[in-house]
Amino acid sequence: MTHTEAGPAVTRQIDGAELPAAGRWQIDPGHTELAFIGRHFMLTKVRGRFTGLTGVIQVAEEPGDTMVDVTIDTTTVESGNEARDEHLRSADFFDVEHYPAATFSARASGWQGTRGALAGELTLHGITRPVTLQAEYLGYTADPWGGHRVVFTAAGTVNREDWGLTWNLPLDGGGLLVSREIRIEIELEAVRQP
Numbered sequence: 001m002t003h004t005e006a007g008p009a010v011t012r013q014i015d016g017a018e019l020p021a022a023g024r025w026q027i028d029p030g031h032t033e034l035a036f037i038g039r040h041f042m043l044t045k046v047r048g049r050f051t052g053l054t055g056v057i058q059v060a061e062e063p064g065d066t067m068v069d070v071t072i073d074t075t076t077v078e079s080g081n082e083a084r085d086e087h088l089r090s091a092d093f094f095d096v097e098h099y100p101a102a103t104f105s106a107r108a109s110g111w112q113g114t115r116g117a118l119a120g121e122l123t124l125h126g127i128t129r130p131v132t133l134q135a136e137y138l139g140y141t142a143d144p145w146g147g148h149r150v151v152f153t154a155a156g157t158v159n160r161e162d163w164g165l166t167w168n169l170p171l172d173g174g175g176l177l178v179s180r181e182i183r184i185e186i187e188l189e190a191v192r193q194p
Helices: 082-089
Strands: 011-014 017-020 023-027 033-040 044-050 053-059 067-073 101-112 115-124 127-142 148-159 181-192
Touching (some): 017 053
Antiparallel strands (some): 011 017, 033 181, 053 067, 115 127
């Protein structure tokens, strides 16, 4: 008879909600999307994303003490249009030649059940400003290769001008070519680390 010891728990129950076990969870960049949405002519939604990012979620025993650290490769910005992508990489916007990376470091805040906020600082274009995103834990799954994965989503709105991204053109009828307010939407998977 073979006896197999159970491995460490990968989830836990807190106040009736399933949450990830405390520990280090590495963000899987291949299954994570960091998207942003702005308005063109103040009407049309234009979507973009960064395909290069790395980071960790350090889940704490107390969910409200959980920390997140992410590094974003700004050179990987893409919006589905090469001319627009080149403009986004230029000094008018992300200026990737001088600022090839952005960072976001945050702590969970007001966590209740599977929802809460991530309150932290975004450093972009050489400027650091506070950002709060609303976050939700969507669940856990074991992958076919023996790994343990958790899924989160987070979203919020920022004013791009707070980071010196001020390029714009006025429209004849009023308004601006590119919206100041940008919606950030994140879908991510993270893998438990030993």
